Amino acid sequence: MTMPETKVLPNPRAPEGRQPASAPAAGPRGKVPPRRRPRAWRWTDLAEIAGALGASAALTWMIFGRLLPFRVMPIAYVLLAYVLFLPIYWFVIRDGQGATAAKDRLVTVLIATGALFAFAPIVFVVGYVVKRGAEVLRPNFFTETMQIVGPLSKATEGGALHSIIGTLEQLALATAIAVPLGLLTAVYLSEIQGPLARPVRLVADAMTALPSIVAGLFIFSIVIKPHIWLQSGIVGSLALAILMLPTVTIAAEQVLHVVPGGLREAALALGAPYWRSVLMVVLPTARAGLSTAVILGMARVVGETAPVLMTTGGTTVMNVNPFSGHQDNLPLFVFTQIRSSQENQVDRAWAGALVLLAVVLLLFVLARIVGSASPGRRRLRVPRRRASRTTSDGGNPS
Amino acid sequence: MTVPEVDQSAAAEAAPAVGGVLEGVQVSCWFGARKVLEGVDIKMDAGVVTALIGPSGCGKSTFLRTLNRMHELVPIATLAGSVLLDGHDIYGAGLRLTEVRRRIGMVFQKPNPFPAMTIADNVAAGLRLTGRKVRDRDELIETSLRRAGLWNEVRNRLGAPAGGLSGGQQQRLCIARSLAVSPDVLLMDEPCSALDPTSTRRIEETILELKDQVTIVIVTHNMQQAQRVSQHCAFFLAAEDEPGRVVEQGPTEQIFSDPHDPRTADYVNGRFG
Numbered sequence: 001m002t003m004p005e006t007k008v009l010p011n012p013r014a015p016e017g018r019q020p021a022s023a024p025a026a027g028p029r030g031k032v033p034p035r036r037r038p039r040a041w042r043w044t045d046l047a048e049i050a051g052a053l054g055a056s057a058a059l060t061w062m063i064f065g066r067l068l069p070f071r072v073m074p075i076a077y078v079l080l081a082y083v084l085f086l087p088i089y090w091f092v093i094r095d096g097q098g099a100t101a102a103k104d105r106l107v108t109v110l111i112a113t114g115a116l117f118a119f120a121p122i123v124f125v126v127g128y129v130v131k132r133g134a135e136v137l138r139p140n141f142f143t144e145t146m147q148i149v150g151p152l153s154k155a156t157e158g159g160a161l162h163s164i165i166g167t168l169e170q171l172a173l174a175t176a177i178a179v180p181l182g183l184l185t186a187v188y189l190s191e192i193q194g195p196l197a198r199p200v201r202l203v204a205d206a207m208t209a210l211p212s213i214v215a216g217l218f219i220f221s222i223v224i225k226p227h228i229w230l231q232s233g234i235v236g237s238l239a240l241a242i243l244m245l246p247t248v249t250i251a252a253e254q255v256l257h258v259v260p261g262g263l264r265e266a267a268l269a270l271g272a273p274y275w276r277s278v279l280m281v282v283l284p285t286a287r288a289g290l291s292t293a294v295i296l297g298m299a300r301v302v303g304e305t306a307p308v309l310m311t312t313g314g315t316t317v318m319n320v321n322p323f324s325g326h327q328d329n330l331p332l333f334v335f336t337q338i339r340s341s342q343e344n345q346v347d348r349a350w351a352g353a354l355v356l357l358a359v360v361l362l363l364f365v366l367a368r369i370v371g372s373a374s375p376g377r378r379r380l381r382v383p384r385r386r387a388s389r390t391t392s393d394g395g396n397p398s
Numbered sequence: 399m400t401v402p403e404v405d406q407s408a409a410a411e412a413a414p415a416v417g418g419v420l421e422g423v424q425v426s427c428w429f430g431a432r433k434v435l436e437g438v439d440i441k442m443d444a445g446v447v448t449a450l451i452g453p454s455g456c457g458k459s460t461f462l463r464t465l466n467r468m469h470e471l472v473p474i475a476t477l478a479g480s481v482l483l484d485g486h487d488i489y490g491a492g493l494r495l496t497e498v499r500r501r502i503g504m505v506f507q508k509p510n511p512f513p514a515m516t517i518a519d520n521v522a523a524g525l526r527l528t529g530r531k532v533r534d535r536d537e538l539i540e541t542s543l544r545r546a547g548l549w550n551e552v553r554n555r556l557g558a559p560a561g562g563l564s565g566g567q568q569q570r571l572c573i574a575r576s577l578a579v580s581p582d583v584l585l586m587d588e589p590c591s592a593l594d595p596t597s598t599r600r601i602e603e604t605i606l607e608l609k610d611q612v613t614i615v616i617v618t619h620n621m622q623q624a625q626r627v628s629q630h631c632a633f634f635l636a637a638e639d640e641p642g643r644v645v646e647q648g649p650t651e652q653i654f655s656d657p658h659d660p661r662t663a664d665y666v667n668g669r670f671g
Contacts, residue, residue: 262510266572269468270579271500272527280526284514 048092056084082113126357133354136347141355146316146333151340155347160355162318163333166233167359169322170312170329171302173237174244179294181241182248186293189249190256191278201253207246215242216307224311231313233322236329239307248297255289256282288370295367299360305331330356416444417613418501418582420465424479426641427460427469435460436641438479440632442583447605447614449624449650452634453665457642458617461634462585465615466502467495483582500528502583503576507591509568511560511575518556520571524579538578545611546574547604566597573604577612584608586616590623602627621666625654633662 060081064072086106094102136155144159185204189197219239223229259282267277283290301307313326314336330352337349420442427435435457442448450458463469464477467488480487488498511520521539525532532538539556543549548570552563560571569589576584586605590598605614605627618624624631631650636642646659657663664670 260510262506262508263512265468265471265504266506266510266512266575267523267527268471269466269499269504269506270524270527270576271496271498272524273496276527276529280523281512281514285512287514 048096049089052085052089052092053081055088056081059084059088086110129350129353129357132347132350133352133357135350137351137354141351145318147318149316151342151345153344155344155351158348160330160333160352162315163328163330163352164355165318165320166312166322166327166329167302167331167356169320170233170237170240170308170327171298173234173322174240174301175294175298177237177241178244178248178297182245182293182297183252183290185245185249186252186256187278187283189253191274191282204246204249207242208250210243210246211306212243212304213306215239216310218242219307220310230324231311231326232324233312233319233327236308236312236327237322239311240301240304243301243304243307244297247300248293251293251296252286252290255286255293258289259285291370292367295363295370299363299367302360302363303331303356305335308332309335330359417584417611418484419444419482420502420583420613420615421482422461422465422479423482425461425464425481426478427457427464428476429472430474433641434636436643438634438644440644440647442613442615443630444613445610446630447609447616447628448630448632449628450615450617450632450634451619451621451624451665452642453636453670454619455642456634456636458634459587460642462504462587462615462617465583465585466499466504468499468504496528500524500579501581502585503579503581504585505569505572505576505587505589507588509565509572509592511563511568511571513559513561515560516557517552517560517563517571520560521574521578523575528579530579542574542578543571545577545604545608546570547600547607548574564597566593566600569593569597569601570604573601577608581612583613583615586614588617588619591619598623621654621668625650633657633659633665635661635665 060077063080064077086109089109090102090106093105138156140156141159142164143161144157145162146158146160147162149158185200188194189201189204216239219235219242223235223238224231229235263281263285264277267281268274272280308329309332312329312332314332315326315328319325319327334349334352334356337345337352340346422438422440422442425435425438426433438457438461440448440450440461450462452458460469465481465488469475469477477489480489482488483493483498483501486492488502512523515523518536518539521542522535525535525538540549540553543552548567551567552558552571555562560568563571569592573584573589590601593601602623605616608614616624616627628650630647631653632647633645633653634642635645646653646657646662653662654666657666
């Protein structure tokens, strides 16, 4: 493949080609050899794939269109074409480049197919939700509630403001409950490594697989059943916090594990008590990772339906107080709407699903930004911190 | 904390006349059941740089870590004997663990500035970490950086993250960080092994400038470095399956020019190890 290239190139440069070879940087005559990209696709590679694809497509058409006496589904065309493509491609490559290269290409094709299969469902799910949701999503979806919307109202009427408010409040409360507990547990597991570390880690690992409806049932039976608290946003938050706790704990513990031990030693060697070295060195060093852990926990529970189904009550009217009265939230909104027999309500559910998807996407993007952009953020923050430090220094807690 | 409020900056400015006297008395160390060090007696005088030399695995780093109670960070580590700082046993009841480590600072083999802090915050980290106050924090930062020979290089970027410094600068930043809590003794565990020759020379100059203010104990694998910076020298050696011992100690000049023990002569002349 590269043979003709190397044969062609030296010829025009033959007279002076040898001497400047040792000093290519000088390039007085601008005769810099063209840059070569050893890993780039070559036209012959593409031609081989295109040829193999064309051959398999033609063969498929011949089998299904001319030889078989009955018609088949279009998907069968694709499947057969793919199955035929593999041996054809293998033969083409083996003929040109040998059996090893052929095996390599064949495995590459198989792996690429696998990656495509893993990626396709996400595209289909997101694409379908966006398509269905965008049909009925109007600005009033974010400003109105379902209070005065009847079962026969159009899908574009009404809105999910009460559900969005409920989701945000319940998520905030669940985070406020689960994150301190999760971080403290992570510090216990990773820094203190007490005698209970092993069982606690085991339980936390097992709890990540806790079915979410069990968390809802648990809170229902210990809080709502004995009438300690009636169905409301905060009870839903308790159920969500149970689901969030192990996720935050495990993620935070893994983040703390990668903080270099040398930093702990350096802090201790300065005469720091252990708790101060954890608080002022270990946790700040892992700050970015810990933020990611928190957001992962939030993303884990924001779309949960089962636990809030039993605990928040669900409602169609605005209730901004999470501590009293029934409250709605987005997964619940989707659930109640899509169960309806009315086509317009089902359509409205897709708008709710789209908003929920956007919230989850926002959380994950936030996690990536917080997790990766820490040095830049620090540099921006430093002047302000130093300014405030110099005025209020000496006030360090002792 | 119980530490009385001291005017750190004034103390640092006046530069303590001499460091503390550190003395290991019959120190033996174990990791679990394995004895790695036996009966070490070394007196590390104020105003003198003491070098600990010897092949790898002979227990000199372990000994260094017993001197500021870092040895016990390994859960299975135990020891016998005592370490006296100005006559008081640092493992005794009279001295608090944190106070011992504050007075006996340590610089590690690998530069380990706190990555989440700025250069200035790194220098002053010891204050926050020990919960102490100073009247003039900026003054202390400048004094400590000057003593570590880093001030001129970082004076214009004190607010920058410490991770942006070169390896040699980071190591001097770690020295400045140790000096900021005004220790009596500074332990250095192969402080130059990860550095290039130029940075090494800067660190050695720093050591020579500091030696009148702080007692310095340095572990090094570099014979020339031991000769250049130290006045007292102890040679550690561990035979196979035996704990490490001090084979010979004395003035550096004599250890290198006229050692009594043939094993010392072999080692300092590069015939083994």
